[in-house]
Amino acid sequence: VATLRDVAQRAGVSVSVVSAVVSPNRYVRMSQQTRERVLKAIAETNYVPNRAARTLRMARSGVLAVVVPKIGNPIFEDMLAGMQDAAEDLGNQILLAEANRVRPGSDLLSSLQGDGHVDGFLIRPTPTMDATVVHELVPRHVPTVVLDAWEHPEPAWINVDDEGGMRVATRHLIELGHERIGFLGAPVSRRVQGYRTAMDEAGLPIQRSWVITPGFSQDDGMSALTRALTAKRRVTAVVVNNVLTALGVLAAAHDHGVTIPQDLSVVALHDIVLADYARPALTCVRLPMYELGHRGVHALAEFVAGRRPPSGTIAEPAPQIVVRDSAAAP
Amino acid sequence: VATLRDVAQRAGVSVSVVSAVVSPNRYVRMSQQTRERVLKAIAETNYVPNRAARTLRMARSGVLAVVVPKIGNPIFEDMLAGMQDAAEDLGNQILLAEANRVRPGSDLLSSLQGDGHVDGFLIRPTPTMDATVVHELVPRHVPTVVLDAWEHPEPAWINVDDEGGMRVATRHLIELGHERIGFLGAPVSRRVQGYRTAMDEAGLPIQRSWVITPGFSQDDGMSALTRALTAKRRVTAVVVNNVLTALGVLAAAHDHGVTIPQDLSVVALHDIVLADYARPALTCVRLPMYELGHRGVHALAEFVAGRRPPSGTIAEPAPQIVVRDSAAAP
DNA sequence: CTGAAAGCGCTTACAG
DNA sequence: CTGAAAGCGCTTACAG
Numbered sequence: 001v002a003t004l005r006d007v008a009q010r011a012g013v014s015v016s017v018v019s020a021v022v023s024p025n026r027y028v029r030m031s032q033q034t035r036e037r038v039l040k041a042i043a044e045t046n047y048v049p050n051r052a053a054r055t056l057r058m059a060r061s062g063v064l065a066v067v068v069p070k071i072g073n074p075i076f077e078d079m080l081a082g083m084q085d086a087a088e089d090l091g092n093q094i095l096l097a098e099a100n101r102v103r104p105g106s107d108l109l110s111s112l113q114g115d116g117h118v119d120g121f122l123i124r125p126t127p128t129m130d131a132t133v134v135h136e137l138v139p140r141h142v143p144t145v146v147l148d149a150w151e152h153p154e155p156a157w158i159n160v161d162d163e164g165g166m167r168v169a170t171r172h173l174i175e176l177g178h179e180r181i182g183f184l185g186a187p188v189s190r191r192v193q194g195y196r197t198a199m200d201e202a203g204l205p206i207q208r209s210w211v212i213t214p215g216f217s218q219d220d221g222m223s224a225l226t227r228a229l230t231a232k233r234r235v236t237a238v239v240v241n242n243v244l245t246a247l248g249v250l251a252a253a254h255d256h257g258v259t260i261p262q263d264l265s266v267v268a269l270h271d272i273v274l275a276d277y278a279r280p281a282l283t284c285v286r287l288p289m290y291e292l293g294h295r296g297v298h299a300l301a302e303f304v305a306g307r308r309p310p311s312g313t314i315a316e317p318a319p320q321i322v323v324r325d326s327a328a329a330p
Numbered sequence: 331v332a333t334l335r336d337v338a339q340r341a342g343v344s345v346s347v348v349s350a351v352v353s354p355n356r357y358v359r360m361s362q363q364t365r366e367r368v369l370k371a372i373a374e375t376n377y378v379p380n381r382a383a384r385t386l387r388m389a390r391s392g393v394l395a396v397v398v399p400k401i402g403n404p405i406f407e408d409m410l411a412g413m414q415d416a417a418e419d420l421g422n423q424i425l426l427a428e429a430n431r432v433r434p435g436s437d438l439l440s441s442l443q444g445d446g447h448v449d450g451f452l453i454r455p456t457p458t459m460d461a462t463v464v465h466e467l468v469p470r471h472v473p474t475v476v477l478d479a480w481e482h483p484e485p486a487w488i489n490v491d492d493e494g495g496m497r498v499a500t501r502h503l504i505e506l507g508h509e510r511i512g513f514l515g516a517p518v519s520r521r522v523q524g525y526r527t528a529m530d531e532a533g534l535p536i537q538r539s540w541v542i543t544p545g546f547s548q549d550d551g552m553s554a555l556t557r558a559l560t561a562k563r564r565v566t567a568v569v570v571n572n573v574l575t576a577l578g579v580l581a582a583a584h585d586h587g588v589t590i591p592q593d594l595s596v597v598a599l600h601d602i603v604l605a606d607y608a609r610p611a612l613t614c615v616r617l618p619m620y621e622l623g624h625r626g627v628h629a630l631a632e633f634v635a636g637r638r639p640p641s642g643t644i645a646e647p648a649p650q651i652v653v654r655d656s657a658a659a660p
Numbered sequence: 661c662t663g664a665a666a667g668c669g670c671t672t673a674c675a676g
Numbered sequence: 677c678t679g680a681a682a683g684c685g686c687t688t689a690c691a692g
Contacts (some may be wrong), residue, residue: 003685014663019687030661051447052385054686061382071410071426077402084431096401097424101414117381247607254609274604277577279584324667333669344679359678383669386684567669 001158002045008329011041017043022049065095065118065299069126074272075243076124076163079147082293091300092119099126119309122296125149137284143303145297156303157311158296160287162269165319166194169239170268172321174202177329178237178265182210182228184249185241191269195239207233225252229264236330237265243272243284250278250326261328271322280325288317332375338602341371349370352379363621365542368447394630395425395448395544399456404564404602405573405619412579412623413452420631424450429456449451452626455479461462473633477626486633487641488626492599495649497617499569499597502651504532507659508567508595512558514579532589537563544575555582559594567595573614574601580608580656591658601652610655618647 004022017030021038043045043065055061066083068076070213080096087094095118146157166183175183183195183203192211199206212227225248228235240246246268253260260266260280267283270273275282291314299309332351338345341363350360351368363367371377385391392529396413398406410426417424425448450473476487490512496513503511513525522541529536542557553579570576576598583590590596590610597613604614621644629639 004687005685015686016663016688017661023687025650031641034661050381050685052391053668054687055382056386056670057682057686057688059668063653064498071403072402072407074402074404080401084428088431091427095423098414101418107597247604251609274577277581279581281581334671345670346672346679347677353671354675364677382670383684386668386686387670387672390686431662 001050004045004047005043007038007041009045010045011037013038015129021131021296022047023037026255028105029301038261048207052176053073060304061117061119062091063093063095064304065097067121069099069124071096071098073244074274075270076318077125078289079296082290082294082295085298086159086294088295092297092301094160094297095128108131120144120300122300123149123272141300143159143300145296145300145303145309147292157310158292158299159291159313161313161315161319162188162287163190163197164196165197165285166239166241167198168189168194168196168319168321169269170198171202171322172194172267172283172285173237173239173327175205176265176327179204179220179235179237179330180207180237182212182235183241184212184225184228184238185214185245185269187213188212188241189243208220209233210235212238223260225249226256229256229258235264237267237327242266243268243270243282245280246326247274247278250280250282256308260326261316265327265330267321267327275324278326283324283327284322286320286322288314288319291317331380332377333380333584336369336378337368337375337377340375341367343368352377357540358572361410365492371561378416389636391447391449392421393423393425393448394634395427395428395451395628396404396480397429397451397453401426403574404604407602408619409454409623409626412625413627414623414632416624416627422627422631428659443494450474450630452477458491466649467604473630475626475630475633475639477622479581486639488622488629489643490622491643491645491649492617493520493527493619494525494586495523495599495617496569496571497528497616498524498527498649498651499599501532502613502615502629503567503599504528504534506595506657507565509534509539509660510563510565510567510648511542512542512565512568514542514558514568514572515544515575515599517543518571519543521571526647538655539563540565541567544598555579556586559586559588565594567597567657570596570598573598573612576612576614576656577604577608580610580612590656595660597657605652607653608656613654613657614652616650616652618644618649621647 004015004018008018008059011018013034017034018038018041020030021035022042051062063089065149066080068080070076083094122145124147144155146155148160148162157183170181181199183192185191198208209232229237238249246266248262249266252265258264267285269285269287270289271284271286275284295314302309336343338348347360347364348368348371351365352372359486381392394417396410398410400406413424424472449478452475454477474485476485478490478492500511510528511529513522516523540558541563558568568579576596579596580590583594588594597615600613600615600619601614601616605614617658625644634641
């Protein structure tokens with residue numbers, strides 16, 4: 001493979017000139033003629049800068065580690081797309097890892113951050129992970145941005161407005177005429193809060209038994225539904241924390257002879273393609289996940305560059321209801 | 331950060347000794363005492379080898395690029411897990427990329443393979459991609475292994491037995507008593523062949539109109555179903571190329587008042603969690619996708635090491651029917 | 661404006 | 677068994 005030296009020789013210039021030509025963020029004055037000669041030599045030799053050498057010299061790799069709970073989770077699809085697009089714009093690359101492979105003390109974690117292979121971490125935590133991995137990273141001054149986390153005494157964080165999302169979901173049901181509305185899903189406090197706020201605003205009381213909190217998986221949706229339907233004051237609608245749980249709810253409803261939306265209206269948080277293929281198709285609240293990923297990468301890049309990125313919740317676009325068939329008037 | 335030199339000084343030995351201790355695949359004789367001193371110094375200094383330096387020196391990065399059509403596609407979930415596990419065993423790392431971001435001439439592709447950032451490529455092609463990207467890689471002698479490809483004049487390939495899978499799917503329906511069985515989905519030749527073989531073996535004729543080939547997405551499943559049900563000699567069952575298409579079929583059936591499995595039995599290729607949450611739950615054929623990913627990484631590692639990995643179709647475990655509720659006796 | 665040289669942190673013959 | 681030294685391919689002061 002061709003090296004800088006080869007190109008320089010061929011172009012009849014010194015390596016510094018070639019380096020200046022191929023380094024994106026370096027402005028060096030040189031004659032137009034010289035630059036063209038170099039460009040020509042680069043094309044002829046098929047030269048590509050050796051990244052390892054550059055990384056070694058500059059102590060920066062251009063690789064950003066992204067840690068998510070589960071790579072295949074459709075909820076992250078848009079977020080990952082936003083990250084990829086942003087990384088591409090910035091000339092960075094994304095190294096994708098699953099949280100369960102990034103345990104404290106794991107090879108991946110220590111090797112990644114210890115050896116300069118990645119410049120920083122973009123972490124979408126899981127409940128089991130933020131307390132461990134994130135807190136291991138922070139004191140070591142590894143640039144880290146936490147996404148959509150439940151708590152954030154962290155260096156930098158960017159959130160999606162899931163409180164607002166739940167509020168929108170609940171309000172949609174209220175506008176449809178529902179009064180006994182339940183909350184189904186993991187009790188992420190911001191999300192429960194959004195539900196409560198919407199109920200309060202409408203002057204609707206909440207029964208204790210209406211807040212049903214199984215977990216995040218689809219299995220949980222199944223068993224949770226039974227409880228919702230046998231509560232003292234039976235709910236006529238539920239907002240579901242997570243669209244995957246909602247898929248489980250649909251299956252459970254089918255198995256128990258509960259017809260949606262006639263017997264029970266359902267609105268889920270997060271909009272994914274699959275919601276459209278469920279029957280009934282799921283009414284969802286769309287959160288700006290693409291923007292979350294996009295802004296996350298930009299924030300991390302700021303951090304890596306030595307600046308202090310602003311933390312915050314994404315206001316634009318606001319959570320938006322996507323009306324399909326799983327919610328109707330009571 | 332501590333360097334090899336720091337550790338050597340602290341342990342009172344030369345850098346070569348420390349290097350020998352931290353290099354996994356190098357056996358050097360040294361006194362037990364020396365080794366322990368080095369280990370102690372490593373622990374005290376929190377030393378981690380600098381990967382960029384090692385990569386530069388050894389001209390090998392330990393990073394394997396994996397290219398898939400869509401990262402979020404649940405069909406690849408097991409495959410990616412197999413890759414991660416294998417990579418972890420081998421001390422390699424996976425750089426995951428989507429096919430549509432690895433266009434010919436793209437930064438990603440050329441930079442990845444030109445600059446030694448990755449040691450090789452593991453590609454699960456899409457119909458639009460194998461003809462371009464793969465053929466760009468091969469002549470450049472970049473170690474490349476192609477997974478589950480439809481055609482493979484490639485350097486090394488590993489397939490899953492999808493022909494056998496479709497045969498198993500079709501046979502299941504035949505054993506249930508079906509005689510008019512259709513094929514629904516993209517006309518991947520090996521898969522159509524599996525269907526034909528099973529029908530032939532049972533002495534069942536195939537009508538031309540029974541082989542319905544829309545495409546890979548769920549949308550296509552929708553429109554395809556209509557055709558299947560209005561064919562001259564109406565089918566009583568279909569094998570579906572792809573479980574995602576089958577999800578579309580389920581939705582379409584629901585919308586058209588077709589009851590599954592009473593009016594139409596469905597068996598899909600590939601088993602994913604979602605199949606269990608559909609209603610009716612989808613009967614599927616499970617293919618060894620985990621093994622595909624696992625063997626793929628091992629083959630690529632062989633290639634990188636200068637050996638010639640054997641190509642072939644994975645025989646163990648064989649495609650296996652996972653019986654759920656979408657297929658019944660006619 | 662251009663060139664010669666140091667040095668990033670490793671691995672690996674090679675000499676002792 | 678252990679140490680001194682070259683060199684992987686870059687970037688970047690520094691001198692001309």
